[in-house]
Amino acid sequence: MAPVIQTVNLTHVYSPGTPFEQTAVDNVDFAAERGEFIGIIGHTGSGKSTFIQHLNGLLKPSSGRVLFNGEDIFASKQKTRETRFKVGLVFQYPEYQLFEETVYRDIAFGPKNMGLSDEEIDRRVRDAAGFVDISEDQFEKSPFDLSGGQKRRVAIAGVIAMKPDVLILDEPTAGLDPMGREEIIGNIVRYHNSGENTVIFITHSMEDIARIAGRLVVFSKGRIFMDGTPKEVFSRAEDLRSVGLDVPDITLVMMKLKKLGLPVDDSVYTVEQAKAELLKLKGRGKDV
Amino acid sequence: MNVIIKAENVDHWYGEDDNRTRALKDISLEIDEGSFVAVLGHNGSGKSTLAKHFNAILTPELGKIYVAGMDTSDKDLVIDIRRTVGMVFQNPDNQIVASVVEDDVAFGPENIGMEQSQIRPRVDAALMSVGMYEMREHAPHMLSGGQKQRVAIAGVIAMRPRCIVLDEPTAMLDPSGRREVINTIHRLNRDYGITIILITHHMNETVGADRLIVMSDGEIIADGSPKSVFTRVDMLRRAGLSVPDTTQLIYLLRQEGFDLPLDALTVDECAAAIYKKFA
Amino acid sequence: MFKDITMGQYFPGNTLIHRLDPRTKLVLTLLYIIVLFLAKGIWSYAVMLAFLSVCVILSRIKLSVLLSGAKPIVFIIIITGILNLFYTKGEHLLFRVWRISVYLEGLQTAGFLILRILLLICCTLLLTYTTSPLQLTDAMEALLNPLKKLRFPVHELSMMMSIALRFIPTLIKETDKIMSAQKARGADFETGSLRQRAKALLPLLIPLFVGAFRRADELATAMESRCYHGGEGRTKMKQLRMAAADWAALVSGAALTVAVVLLRRAG
Numbered sequence: 134m135a136p137v138i139q140t141v142n143l144t145h146v147y148s149p150g151t152p153f154e155q156t157a158v159d160n161v162d163f164a165a166e167r168g169e170f171i172g173i174i175g176h177t178g179s180g181k182s183t184f185i186q187h188l189n190g191l192l193k194p195s196s197g198r199v200l201f202n203g204e205d206i207f208a209s210k211q212k213t214r215e216t217r218f219k220v221g222l223v224f225q226y227p228e229y230q231l232f233e234e235t236v237y238r239d240i241a242f243g244p245k246n247m248g249l250s251d252e253e254i255d256r257r258v259r260d261a262a263g264f265v266d267i268s269e270d271q272f273e274k275s276p277f278d279l280s281g282g283q284k285r286r287v288a289i290a291g292v293i294a295m296k297p298d299v300l301i302l303d304e305p306t307a308g309l310d311p312m313g314r315e316e317i318i319g320n321i322v323r324y325h326n327s328g329e330n331t332v333i334f335i336t337h338s339m340e341d342i343a344r345i346a347g348r349l350v351v352f353s354k355g356r357i358f359m360d361g362t363p364k365e366v367f368s369r370a371e372d373l374r375s376v377g378l379d380v381p382d383i384t385l386v387m388m389k390l391k392k393l394g395l396p397v398d399d400s401v402y403t404v405e406q407a408k409a410e411l412l413k414l415k416g417r418g419k420d421v
Numbered sequence: 422m423n424v425i426i427k428a429e430n431v432d433h434w435y436g437e438d439d440n441r442t443r444a445l446k447d448i449s450l451e452i453d454e455g456s457f458v459a460v461l462g463h464n465g466s467g468k469s470t471l472a473k474h475f476n477a478i479l480t481p482e483l484g485k486i487y488v489a490g491m492d493t494s495d496k497d498l499v500i501d502i503r504r505t506v507g508m509v510f511q512n513p514d515n516q517i518v519a520s521v522v523e524d525d526v527a528f529g530p531e532n533i534g535m536e537q538s539q540i541r542p543r544v545d546a547a548l549m550s551v552g553m554y555e556m557r558e559h560a561p562h563m564l565s566g567g568q569k570q571r572v573a574i575a576g577v578i579a580m581r582p583r584c585i586v587l588d589e590p591t592a593m594l595d596p597s598g599r600r601e602v603i604n605t606i607h608r609l610n611r612d613y614g615i616t617i618i619l620i621t622h623h624m625n626e627t628v629g630a631d632r633l634i635v636m637s638d639g640e641i642i643a644d645g646s647p648k649s650v651f652t653r654v655d656m657l658r659r660a661g662l663s664v665p666d667t668t669q670l671i672y673l674l675r676q677e678g679f680d681l682p683l684d685a686l687t688v689d690e691c692a693a694a695i696y697k698k699f700a
Numbered sequence: 701m702f703k704d705i706t707m708g709q710y711f712p713g714n715t716l717i718h719r720l721d722p723r724t725k726l727v728l729t730l731l732y733i734i735v736l737f738l739a740k741g742i743w744s745y746a747v748m749l750a751f752l753s754v755c756v757i758l759s760r761i762k763l764s765v766l767l768s769g770a771k772p773i774v775f776i777i778i779i780t781g782i783l784n785l786f787y788t789k790g791e792h793l794l795f796r797v798w799r800i801s802v803y804l805e806g807l808q809t810a811g812f813l814i815l816r817i818l819l820l821i822c823c824t825l826l827l828t829y830t831t832s833p834l835q836l837t838d839a840m841e842a843l844l845n846p847l848k849k850l851r852f853p854v855h856e857l858s859m860m861m862s863i864a865l866r867f868i869p870t871l872i873k874e875t876d877k878i879m880s881a882q883k884a885r886g887a888d889f890e891t892g893s894l895r896q897r898a899k900a901l902l903p904l905l906i907p908l909f910v911g912a913f914r915r916a917d918e919l920a921t922a923m924e925s926r927c928y929h930g931g932e933g934r935t936k937m938k939q940l941r942m943a944a945a946d947w948a949a950l951v952s953g954a955a956l957t958v959a960v961v962l963l964r965r966a967g
Contacts (some may be wrong), residue, residue: 165606177565177595192881214886222884229874230881239947242903247884277910281464308462308511308592310622311663337595342667356926379596380626382666382688395699404669412677414699476925500927508925515915516922520834520866527937532927540937562869576926 134201136164137331138220138299140203145282155229159195159355165299165331170322172342172363173335175352177378179337182225184352185301188333189220195267200328201206218270221297225304227288241310245294253280261294262287264327265320282313286320293324300324301333306341314338316343321406339381343402344388345368351378369401423425425489425584426475426506429554433470444470446639447484454583457610457617459627459647463661470516472588472620475577476506490582504533507577511589513569514562522555522572523548525531530582548572548577550613551605567598571605584611584616591623599626605640622649624665628686632670635660667691676687714947717759722839724946728953729827737820737962744963745815751956752823759830769825777817784810784882813956842940846944855931863919871912878907893950 145158157180165171175181187199190213191208196336199206200311206216221243224230226420233239239260244254262269271279276287289305302321306314312331322345325332334343342349342363351359353376359366367372370380370388387399387407433445444467452458462468473479474486476559477493486493488502519525526544535543542551548554561569568589568696577585587606591599603626610617619626627633633650635643637660643650651657654664654672662671666690671681674695685694712718717725725793732752739748756766770777790805808953828836841858879889889900 138454140465176597186880211797217884217886224877224881224884227881229911230878230903230907232903233912242882243885243889246888295885296955310661312626312661322902377597382691383670385688386667386670386692387693389688390696391697393692394695395696404673405665407670408673408677411674411695411699417677478921478925500929503925503927508922510918511924512915512918514870515918518863518866518919518923518926520862524937526924528927528928529939531935532929534933537937537939539933540935544937560869561866562873573884580927679952 134167135166135200137202139164139200140187140194140202141198141200142182142275143184143187144195145180145187145192146195147183149195157355158187161355161357163350165203166227167173167331168329169348170325170346171334172346172349173333173352173357174240174337174339174342174349174378176337179352179376180355180378181352183355185222185303185333185335188299188301189222190214190216192345195397211233216390218243218295219297220299220301221292221295223292223300223302223305225307226285226293227305229293231276231284231288234275236267236276239276239287240290240294247295251340256296257296258290261290264293264324265290282309282316285309285313286317289317289320297330299331299333301335303335304337304340305334306336306338314341321345337378339367340403341349345382353375353377366401367402410418423560424451425454426450426452426618427487428471428474428481428484429486430484431471431474431486432476433467433479434482435470439447444473444639445481448639448641450486450634450641450644452577452584452616452618453490455610455614456631456636457607457619457629459619459621459630460631460636461621461624461627461662466616466636467639468620468636469588472508472586472618474553475586475618476508477506478557479485485519498532504580505582506584507580507582507587507595509570509577509585509587509590511568513573513593516573517561517576519571520560521557522553522559522561524573525561526575526579529576531581539668541659543566543579543581544575548574550609551575552576555619565596570594570598574605574609578615582615582636586618586620588620590619590678591621591626601624613639622626624663628665635662637661648686651686652683652690654683671695711761711765711848712828712832713760713830715760715830717755717826719732719942719943719945721942722831722835722942723842724838724942725827725831726836726843728949729807729823731953731957732823733820735957736816736823736963738957740795740964741814741966743966745812746959747956747959747963748819749815749951752819752826753825756822759826761826761829764855766822766825766829768797769829773817773821777814780817781810781814784813788884834862837865838940854936859931866911867915870915871908874911875904878911880902910946 139183140163142157143161144156148156160300161184173181189193193207201216203217206213231239233242238345240258241254243258252316267286267290276284279287285316285382292300305317309317318341321332332343334342334346346363349361349363350357350365358376367380367384373380381402383404384399384402387397387401390397391399395414401407428448430446430448431448434441434445436442443457445595449628456553460468465606470589474481478500482496489505491502491586491590493502512667518528523544526547527540530540548557548613551574553568553571554573561572590602594602606617606627609615621627627647630647633647635644635650642660643653643656653670654668657664663684667686671683671685671691674681679698681694681698687690736748739745740752745790761838785802785806786800788803788806788809792804794804795806837858841854842856887903892900
C-alpha cells in the first residue's frame with residue numbers, strides 16, 4: 134500500500150524572479166505511513182511551516198508532487214478540495230481563527246463545508262469535542278468567552294471534526310503554561326490512539342515531542358536534515374546543535390555522565406528512561 | 422539594600438458585580454533594587470495582574486504599591502512611576518509603535534519631552550545595549566520575534582528606568598529567541614544594575630534569578646532562591662507547575678533511596694551530583 | 701494573495717530628490733497640481749513636462765517604473781481621451797465617420813487632457829516613490845500644525861496615520877493566515893454568487909476584527925506604559941530641517957508658477 138501522504142522532489146520558491154527570491158522548501162522527499170505519530174522539528178525559517186501547507190494543498194509546489202494515498206492531490210481542483218478534508222491542518226495559535234457565535238457551530242464549520250447530513254455533523258461535533266475535553270454544556274457558549282486553553286482546544290476540535298486521515302498541528306502548545314501543554318498533548322495522543330490516523334506534530338519543544346512521537350523529522354534550510362526515531366536523532370546531539378536546535382536536558386546529563394566515565398546509554402531522552410538507566414547501574418533494572 | 426517596589430496588602434478583583442473574581446489576595450512584598458526576580462505561576466495565577474500594578478497600569482483596590490517611594494494610586498505621579506519602572510509585554514507585535522526600529526526606541530523619550538539633542542544618544546545607547554544597533558533602520562515587521570522583543574526592551578531602556586518588568590516576554594518565541602531575550606535581560610541586570618522582574622511559566626528561565634516567587638490563585642505560595650524553591654517539587658506540582666527535568670530526575674532517584682541534592686539545577690550540577698553517587 | 705501588494709510604494713534612495721525635506725516635496729507637489737490646472741496651450745504644457753522630467757531624472761526613478769504606477773487608471777485615461785476627441789466641436793473638421801466628426805480642437809483637447817492626467821499621476825507617484833510614508837506623515841503634521849490653534853487634532857491624526865502604516869504589514873500577514881486556516885476547514889472564498897461570497901467572508905472578517913481590537917487594546921496599554929499622554933509636551937528625535945536645496949526647490953516651484961501664468965496669457 135502507498136504511504137498515506139508523500140512528497141516527491143517537493144520544492145517551494147517564494148517570490149521567484151525577484152530580488153526577494155527564496156527557496157523555502159528544497160527538493161524534499163517525505164513519506165508518512167498510516168498510524169504514525171511524527172514530530173517535525175526545526176528552528177524558525179527552516180521551511181517546516183511552508184512544507185506542511187503543501188500536504189493539504191494550501192500551497193502549490195514550485196516543482197515536485199504531493200501524493201495522498203498514492204494520488205496526486207493537484208490532479209484536479211476537486212481532488213485538491215477533497216484533500217483539504219482528509220489532511221487536517223491546525224495552524225499556530227488556532228484560537229485566533231474562531232468566528233462563529235457558538236462553540237458548537239464553530240466546530241461544525243468544517244463538517245458543514247464537507248456537505249454532510251445534519252445527523253452526521255452532530256455526531257462529529259460531539260465526538261471531536263469529546264477528544265479535547267470540551268463538555269456539552271459549553272456548546273452554546275460564545276467561543277470568545279472561553280479561556281485561552283479552551284479556545285485552542287475548540288479550534289483543534291474544529292479540524293478533528295472533519296475526521297482527517299492525517300492530522301497536522303503547527304506548534305499546538307505554543308504560549309501555553311505547563312498544564313495547558315499537558316492537556317493538549319494528552320488530547321492529541323488520545324485522538325491518535327482512537328484509530329488508524331496519522332499525526333504530524335510540529336514543535337520547538339524537544340522534551341514534549343520526544344515523549345510522544347515514534348519518529349522525528351528535523352528540518353534545516355528547507356531540507357530534511359535528519360529522520361529517525363527519537364533515540365537515533367538525539368544520539369546526534371552535536372549535529373542538532375549545529376542547526377540551532379536544543380537537545381533535551383536529560384540527554385545532556387547522560388552525555389555528561391558518560392564523559393565522566395559512567396557506562397550509561399547517552400541517547401535516552403526522558404526522565405523515566407534516565408532513571409531506568411541509572412538504576413541498571415546499581416543492578417536494580419528489572420523492576421522498571 | 423534599597424527597596425524599589427513595595428506592595429502592602431494588595432487586593433485586586435476582575436469582572437463585574439456578580440461575576441467578580443479575586444485575582445490578587447492580600448499580596449505583600451518588597452523588591453530590592455538591582456535584583457533579578459522571577460515570578461512563576463500558571464495561567465490565571467495572578468502573576469500578570471501583579472506585574473501590571475508595578476507601573477500603574479492597574480492600581481490596587483485595597484492596599485498600596487510604592488515604586489521608589491511613590492504611591493501608584495497618586496495620578497500626578499504616573500509619568501514618574503512609569504519612567505522608573507518600564508514594562509515589556511508578551512506579544513512583540515503589539516507593543517512596537519513606529520515603522521522604523523530607532524523611531525520606536527525614541528517613542529518613550531519623546532513622550533517625556535526629552536530635549537531633542539539628548540534623544541539620539543539615548544536611543545543609540547539603548548539599541549547597543551540589546552545588540553540591535555545594526556538594525557536600527559529596519560522595519561519591525563521584518564524582524565524575528567526575539568529581535569522584536571529586544572527592540573521593545575531597548576524602547577524601555579532608552580528612558581533609563583531603574584526597573585524593568587517583563588510580562589511573559591518569551592511565551593511567543595522559539596528557543597533561540599527565548600535565549601536572546603533571557604541573555605539580554607541578564608546582561609542588563611549585571612552590567613547596568615537594572616532591577617529585573619521576569620514573569621514567566623518556563624521553569625528553565627528562572628534558574629539564573631536571585632529570587633523566585635511562585636504564585637497560585639492570587640497568592641504567593643513560595644518565595645526564595647530558585648534552588649530552595651525547586652526542592653519543593655510536590656508544592657510546585659500542586660500549583661500546576663512542573664519542575665525542570667533535571668530536578669525531576671533527582672526527585673525520582675531520591676524516591677528510590679539515593680541521597681541526592683534537590684538543588685542541583687543545571688545540567689552540570691545534576692550530572693556532577695549523580696556521578697558522585699553512582700560512580 | 702495579499703503578499704504581492706507593495707505598500708507605500710517607497711523606493712529608498714539617496715538622490716537630491718530623496719534628500720529634500722518632505723515638507724518641501726509635499727508643498728511642491730500640491731503647487732504643481734494647482735499650476736497644472738492653470739496651464740493652457742502648448743508652451744505652458746511643455747514647461748510643465750520639462751519641470752517634471754528634470755525631477756524624475758534627478759530622482760533616478762526609471763520612467764518605466766513611474767508609468768507602470770499609472771497602469772490601474774489607463775482605462776480612465778483612454779475613456780476621457782475618446783470622449784473629448786468625439787464630443788468637442790470646433791471649426792477645423794479633420795474627418796467624419798458615420799455620425800461622428802473629429803475636429804482638430806477635439807484632438808488638441810484630448811491630447812492636453814491625457815497629458816494633464818499623466819503629469820498629475822506621475823508627480824504624485826514621484827512624491828510617494830521618493831518619500832517614506834513616515835516622512836510624509838511628519839510633513840503633514842508639520843504643515844497642519846497651525847491648525848492646532850483651531851483645536852484641530854493634528855497630533856492625534858498623524859499618530860493614527862503612522863500607527864496605521866506600522867500595522868498594515870502585520871494585518872496583511874494575519875489576513876493571509878486566517879484565510880489559509882479557514883481554507884483548511886473547507887471555506888471557499890473564490891466561487892459562488894456575490895451573496896455567497898460576501899457571506900463566505902465572515903469567517904475571515906470576524907477573526908480579523910477581533911484580532912485588530914485585541915491588538916489595539918494591547919498597543920494602547922504598551923503606549924501608556926511608555927509614558928504616552930497625547931501630543932502635549934512631546935518632543936521629536938527627528939526634527940525636519942530645511943536645507944539650501946529645499947529653498948532652491950521652492951524658488952524653482954515659484955518660477956514655474958510665474959512662467960505658466962505668463963505663458964497662459966501669451967498663449
